Structure formats: C-alpha cells, structure tokens
Amino acid sequence: MKNIELTQGKITVPESTTLEEFLKLPYIEESPAWEYINGEAIQKPMAGGKHSLLQKRLVAVIDALGSNYEAFPESRCTCGNRSVVPDVVVLSTNQLPLDESGEMISSGIDFAPTWIIEILSPAQSQTKVTGNILHCLRNGSQLGWLIDPSERCILVYQPDRLPDLLAGQDILSVLENINLTLSVDEIFAWLQRKN
Template sequence: MTPALPQTLTLEEFLKLPNLEESPAWEYIEGRAIQKPMPKTRHSILQKRLVAAIDNHSDAYTALPELRCTFGGRSIVPDVAVVAWDRILLKETGEPEDDFLTAPDWSIEILSPDQKANRVIDNLLHCLQNGCQLGWLIDPDDYSVLIFAPQQEPKVSRGDQPLHVLAGVDLTLNASQIFAWLQLGKR
C-alpha cells in the first residue's frame, strides 16, 4: 500500500514539508502527498544499470536516479530522469541549481510489486504532456517495457525488440538485455 498524507495540500505547502526528502521519495499529485514504495533489490539493480548504460552512451544527456522534478502542478521523482546537460540550470558558481523545475527529457519508472501501474503511467503521461520526449515503464514481473512517446500510442516491448531511446543517446538495448541484468547467478 502506498502511504499518503490525508489532507489536501498546495504544491507550495508540499515543497515545505519537513520529511519531503526522506526515503522513499514523496510525490505531489493532485493535491496529495504520496510516498513511493521502498525500492527492493531487483528495482535497485535495474536502476543502477540503466543509469550507467545511459551515461556511458551519451555526452548530451545525463541519467539521474531519483531526481525530484517539479512542473505542471506536480512534484514527482522518476526512478531515472534523463536530462540534457544544457537544460540543467547553473548557479553563478557553475554548480547546478538544486531544484529541477521542468519535465525530464526521458522519464524511466521501474514498477515495484506493491506499486499501482496506473499511478505510474499517469506520471509518465504527465511528463509527456509537459515536454518530456520519452517514457519507459519497466515491469520486472512481466519482463516488458511499456514505451511512451508524444503523439503516439504506447508500445509494449519484450524480448529482442530494440527499445526506443532518445536521439543523442547512442545505446542499443532491448528488454531481454535489461532483464538479463537480474541474472546474477549467470555472471
């Protein structure tokens, strides 16, 4: 079950909550603060491997785990947010601003066993409606990746079908390769 705070909050009130940055992450959706489920081993391995694979295959983008993205009246924390380097706002010191106030270029979610798929899909659709170019919903129990792109129907990918990635990410990957990362006994 996903914990939620009972009262309706404004986005500004949510962003001032004292426990906001506790793990697992809290998200703000339609006036409610909702805590994401605690990641488990398979989730964490997939997240770690995706961040490394994307970062190793792009100079234009960076993959960031658990980046809070506040935009379009929501504050969400994708499992992996892929953002173009030139979209990260910098302080005068040259360091990045802490608050990321726009949709990521690519939002990746890894479905946890006790997570509601429609809630995650809703966040991916919100990202696409606010400028995100690509969304993935990875389902480790179904060994599938549901791919979302603007103005297109979602597409389920399994097996050896190449997965759609952002232009500028020189990565060829399919669902079989992603789920093979979980085969620790075959390393």
C-alpha cells in the same frame, strides 16, 4: 502553513493544500521520497533489489555513452501542479540546473525531464506510475519507459502516439541523439547473477 498530519505512508492534508505548501515540507526528500499528485501527497514504496539493480545499471549505461545527456536516479521533477520523483530522469546537459557558482542544484528540476524512466515495484500502482509518465509527456518530455520486471516487458511512451509494449528481442526506442541499442532481454539480463 496548514495543519498537515503524517499517517502510514500518506500525508493527510486539507483539500486546499497547494503544491507550494507541499514543497516546503521538511521530509519530502526522505527515502523513499514523497510525491504530490492530484492534490495528494503520497510516499513512494520502498524499492526492492531488482528495482535498485535496474536503476543502477540504467544510469551507468546512459552516462557511459558520453553523449550530451546525463541520467539521474530519484531526481524530483515539478511541473504542471505535480511533483514526482521518477526512478531515472535523463536531461540534456544544457538543461542541468546550476547555481551561481556553476554547481548542480540539488533540489531537482522545475520542468519535465527529456526522458523519464520508471521501474514498477510490486507495491506500486501501475496506473499512478503511468499517470506520472503521461503527465511528463504532456509537459514536455520526449520519451518515457515503464519497466515491469514481473512481466519482463517495457512500455515505451512517446508524444502523439500510442505506447509500444515491447518484450524479448524488441529494441527499445531512445532519444534521437543517443547512440544506444538495447533490447528488452538485455535489460532484464542485468538481473542475472554474474560469475
């Protein structure tokens, strides 16, 4: 493997470093995880409280539906010469990668998730996060959400159409086989303290 140096949240790699070499690095699953985008390895920023709470609630709500889909926080998705760790990925149960004994493989997936959800953190670049969603859509994802807590809005991405910018009482698009009706306001209400 080539000489790789770690400096302040960024791995300095020679231009010829490949995705395969990146995936062999021992620390890419440390928290926060590392991503490989456009030939560059970048550590995601540490998530804050709002981010973590929204992520937790989304996974719980989607999993409680009892549908043929499961939600996973921070699961590595590698496809199309990119390896990203979205905040939430939703997979159909027949897509779950299993080992010989029928247990879920812990190393992530080698395809774009059916539904990708990103929650924008203050330290994150909206352009990079949007790029990850668009990359997944180009490689097979059916739906992407970009949740922006500071703006209280959600961008919804679907293949072959312009994104929708939703706010307030707007109802969010979900996967066709999921019986879930959520407005943008309902999602951000999860941030309120419960008495």
